[in-house]
Amino acid sequence: MNDNRGNLLEEIRQRLETLNKSERKVATVIMRDPNSAIRLTITALAQEAGVSEPTVNRFCRGFDERGYPDFKLRLAQSLAGGMPYVTRNVEFDDSTEEYTDKIFSSTIAAIDSARKTLRPPVITRAVDYLSQAKQIFFFGMGASGPVALDAQHKFFRLNIPVMAYEDALMQRMVAAGAHTGDVIVIISYTGRTRELVEIAGIGRESGATVIGITTEHSPLAKECTLLLSVPSQEDTDIYMPMTSRLIQLTMLDVLATGVTLRRGVDFQRYLKRIKDSLAPTRFANE
Amino acid sequence: MNDNRGNLLEEIRQRLETLNKSERKVATVIMRDPNSAIRLTITALAQEAGVSEPTVNRFCRGFDERGYPDFKLRLAQSLAGGMPYVTRNVEFDDSTEEYTDKIFSSTIAAIDSARKTLRPPVITRAVDYLSQAKQIFFFGMGASGPVALDAQHKFFRLNIPVMAYEDALMQRMVAAGAHTGDVIVIISYTGRTRELVEIAGIGRESGATVIGITTEHSPLAKECTLLLSVPSQEDTDIYMPMTSRLIQLTMLDVLATGVTLRRGVDFQRYLKRIKDSLAPTRFANE
DNA sequence: ATAATGTATGTCAAATAACTACAAAAAGGC
DNA sequence: GCCTTTTTGTAGTTATTTGACATACATTAT
Incomplete structure (x- = not known):
């Protein structure tokens, strides 16, 4: 149910060549600093890219989105730090913080992997x-x-x-x-x-x-x-x-x-x- | 720079007791189906929860956000990765798959949140x-x-x-x-x-x-x-x-x-x- | 060379959404 | 039971997004 179409940022990069001049400007601005981009309004983003607001809107629709807000939402999800629940082994010179974090991460990773095999x-x-x-x-x-x-x-x-x-x-x-x-x-x-x-x-x-x-x-x-x-x-x-x-x-x-x-x-x-x-x-x- | 404050859903759940009546209504609606919640406007969410729009707005600010849009953005990020580390309580009519998944998810979420408070x-x-x-x-x-x-x-x-x-x-x-x-x-x-x-x-x-x-x-x-x-x-x-x-x-x-x-x-x-x-x-x- | 067509982009207004200030209502304390 | 504080809602304001339309530019055909 969750529309997990692939990473949006990746998709933008791939389609960069396909885009026309103005839309490419928008793409460039977004890719330069996606983390800030998600906090911009359509007006601000348009200004930043030197294009008009509807252009940004059309750009968004080009990525199968209903409009700018939805686009931003999906962009934000693409950016969300993937969970670093990786199993890393404790080393003998680890600091308290390091080994604590490693143990917690490994534990979570293990439970998560168990869940998948159920x-x-x-x-x-x-x-x-x-x-x-x-x-x-x-x-x-x-x-x-x-x-x-x-x-x-x-x-x-x-x-x-x-x-x-x-x-x-x-x-x-x-x-x-x-x-x-x-x-x-x-x-x-x-x-x-x-x-x-x-x-x-x-x-x-x-x-x-x-x-x-x-x-x-x-x-x-x-x-x-x-x-x-x-x-x-x-x-x-x-x-x-x-x-x-x-x-x-x-x-x-x-x-x-x-x-x-x-x-x-x-x-x-x-x-x-x-x-x-x-x-x-x-x-x-x- | 990425303000990766912990999983928002988890935070909502933890603070559920602290919230007052109306805000709890909002929290409940969000937790019931977070994936849909992120697509709602403040008006729609308010209506869904049976409260006024400013209540929703206040609720969002309670979570250190500037307003509703920012809140939604962070919520979306918490949900990203398809992996709903959401704690949803087991319901009496849950299927095996559902309650199994809920228990594993809550467990992972709990350990993760413990890690953060260490x-x-x-x-x-x-x-x-x-x-x-x-x-x-x-x-x-x-x-x-x-x-x-x-x-x-x-x-x-x-x-x-x-x-x-x-x-x-x-x-x-x-x-x-x-x-x-x-x-x-x-x-x-x-x-x-x-x-x-x-x-x-x-x-x-x-x-x-x-x-x-x-x-x-x-x-x-x-x-x-x-x-x-x-x-x-x-x-x-x-x-x-x-x-x-x-x-x-x-x-x-x-x-x-x-x-x-x-x-x-x-x-x-x-x-x-x-x-x-x-x-x-x-x-x-x- | 120029008209015709289509695409790309912008302007502006309407609609929608979010927020603020203030007032009413509810809860809690004395 | 009255006053204070907290909670919640109403109404108006501002901001944001979108749609309709217009213009500019490019491409092709005559």
Whole structure:
């Protein structure tokens, strides 16, 4: 819906040869300092270019715009600083400002790229399973442990029996004792932890639905009923998992939201009640 | 020269609470469909919002703009790049694709806005404290509990004695028993949990350095030696904390990275050794 | 060479949009 | 409940854009 015709500035440059004398004057003025051009009125721009106002207007229409204001709007968009959410690695001589910015940028870039690889039908299926689950278990080890706990926290509010386990032995026992209708969500960045791969198999044998939040094509992914794939972040997480956790967490936010929506509008009142129950533990708001 | 003040849409959303009735109407109309809003005249927008034209004009000036046209220009720039980093709230009739996209977008927008409010000198000081700490404790309750655990995980790798506590009584005891040179990091979204505010005070009395990762001007913030402020996300987290955790986590990534850098280049070898220690627990990489 | 035609550009007026000053209404404090 | 302050709207003013039309210039045909 967004009329994202290419960069306007680029288009002007390309068509420069095609334009007639006066229109070329207008183009030149705009290209010389586009950032100022967007703040000029048609009168000012016309004067600047030494042409008449209607000429500017005609020039604008030549670029498939309704008139000068629309043209300016599109020009402004072309100029808007593209987002520099690039993944750059932290260097050992970075200043505080530099590494802070790099980490934030990489994080944003990672989440953005995760968003692009998402497949809504898969999420819908995951939400189907979760909202019909008799019980939900979240398994995560190491850095994914806290993610599992966070998920427990979130799903608990949804009035579903839910537990998180970080311990491999507990996970194994729970998986072995699971029933049809139970859902086990296994969170693992690498998808290669032997223990978890085995546990996934055990869970499935017990009849549980096993949802994996992990890397595509990994051994764990193959053992799961349903895979929510997290793109692997090549460079960033060399020595510590950073962005991967955040993507997993966001994914779980999406799932929790999906389940909430299935509950219907009335459920919001229940959520509010849970939230309000915390009020006495807090200082009043302002 | 390009006045790239932050994403305007985001700013509107943040300041939504601050606005008065009529101005909020205007904000709502703009946020509902920003892409159309930029094509409206002040008259049309006023009518759409059910307010008078001067109200719209005043609204624009409230955002440090000279008037409506300039406001529109900046709005257009915020929308550019086809990438709507707009925070739109999830509606009850959203499709999977819609709510997924909204959550990812809000998350990205929130982290981006957090990035902009960061003050590098404060981070430097936090890293100073942390890298010289005899011991580090991370305290978090409720949704911030998993964040504290994640931090423990991360700082453990940095070869620092570190513990995370979710339990208020343990926190209280640890705070009371802390010494000068110990650092207590308290993570709280609201900054209003009575228990934690008290604990912060106790920790400081014991001589520990108390770093708060919480909302500015909150009771907790006032009790801390150093405040790392997390911008509060009014709308998004109504019924569940979502973006706040992610910002806290990213903040902790930054701190952990800062401490790592202080350790010097050799330290990387140590980190690699820790990472490699996990290899036997995993299936080989391809 | 000149008339005829078409294109390019400008002038001016009408319409539209944005802003200002002021007045009315609503909200808040005493 | 009255006064003060804040919020919102009305009406008039100014600025901006656009459209209709006219003129100038170039091109081609006679």
